Amino acid sequence: MANITYCPRCATELDRRFDGGRQRIACPDLDCGFIDYGIFSIGCAGVVLREQAGLIKALLVQRGQEPFAGMWQLPGGYAEHNEPLTLAVEREVFEESAITATVRDAIGFRHMAGGIVNNLYMIFRLHYESGEPQFDGEETADARFCSLAEMNDMTGVQTITRWGIQQALSTSSGSGLSRDSAGELRPGWQVFGLTDVDASVWKQR
Template structure:
């Protein structure tokens, strides 16, 4: 789908070559449509050597067991997003421990970046939301051998359990003001 009108001022958009790439640019103001992007988040919650999984009740991936997750809202800090998604899909309360993996998925329609967080379990028993997921629970690696676990979730579990190091951690005391930004680094 082509962007025909500026989302800032409503004027017509034209194609301009910028940095060697054709982009849609406004004929009136400085707005440039740089592309379409989405940011997804996922949680790996481990309790008593078992991983929290939910079964997708909708496409994509209907019927597959996955880690809980979803998409970030425009003004929502990413740490709040992943905590909210886990709670919405499973009823389990969690806290971010660190970032353990990223998936970069460039596509012609929407370029997706997926950020996977290792989460600390706080409380709650898994209860599916009945809309996005129809089952939820903590499962051992042995349990998962007979379940239809999505391949990407299998990779994330491996990254969490067999990764080297602590991953990216939230820098709660950066040397500069954050101005509301979330800074993550190896600590």
Template sequence: MEAQYCLSCGTHLEIRNMGGEDRKACPSCSFVFWGNYSIGVGALIMKDHKILLVRRSQEPGKGLWTNPGGYIEQHEPIEKSIVREVFEETGVTAKVRGIVAAGDMPRNVHNVYLVFLMDYVEGEPKPDNVEVDGAGFYSIEEMESMNVAGLTRRLADIAFSSPSQGLIPDPNPVESLPGYGLYRIERI
């Protein structure tokens, strides 16, 4: 769905060329509709040489085994989003270690997908029976006979090949704004 009316004042939006791109803008105030974006998060959690997977019970990907994940909430830091999503889908508590992959899926809603390497803390995987109807830790050998999504197979390769920490949370980001976060590499 694309905006037709200003989200600030309700005036019908017009098309304006801004920086070489046609954008929907409000003729009455300064609002510009920059596009539809979403940020998804996914988890790679290893325990005893097995990776945590869930079986999707809804579209997209109904019936496929994937790594747990979901979407961030508007005022939620991404690190809390992935911890929440893993717990909601599986009952497993995990701690963020770093970001090891980023996906870019431009389409009607441009989706950016951040994949977190996480440390298992506690809990036995149990599906939420809403978004997922299966959950468990599986070896690479077990995955061979499972209906695993292509992206998840690639991410499992990353997890099983002992990835670096990736981008790690910066404990002292330059900005001191509430809720501001920064992920960085350890050294260049």
């Protein structure tokens, strides 16, 4: 948390404490135990593939607002603090494009450290269910399904977007990290793992 003076838990004036190998802003009241570990956010985006006229196309939206207005990207956004990741990406895809799609697996992520916010950006593969691309003219300036060849002729397709689409096209659906309900032992948990597990390898260990 940037520029905070008082503890958000108990309102005691904050001090500094050595913790985890570095000095951190912390509450001096040890019964409280608050330590500022920084600001973190989780972004999520969906690769939605659809066959049209014999071509596999991916859903893209064009940003209508700064930063990066005019850039083409995967539909997505930030997960709310109390929102499961799978629901977050399905919601963002629908809000930005009016496309209904369901999560199959996680196929990649990008971690960005060193800025004001430490951000993790998760890319999911989604199964197209229904709808045609729509945009609101404000947050999104356009929305459409595009082939890789069409993207090559477009200006402003984000590099991480191309990478995510290539990940989806070069791997089988469900081969990434999928939800494993057996590991979801507490309320609010979502656990993801590889489903194509070789039991013989596990037994050897």
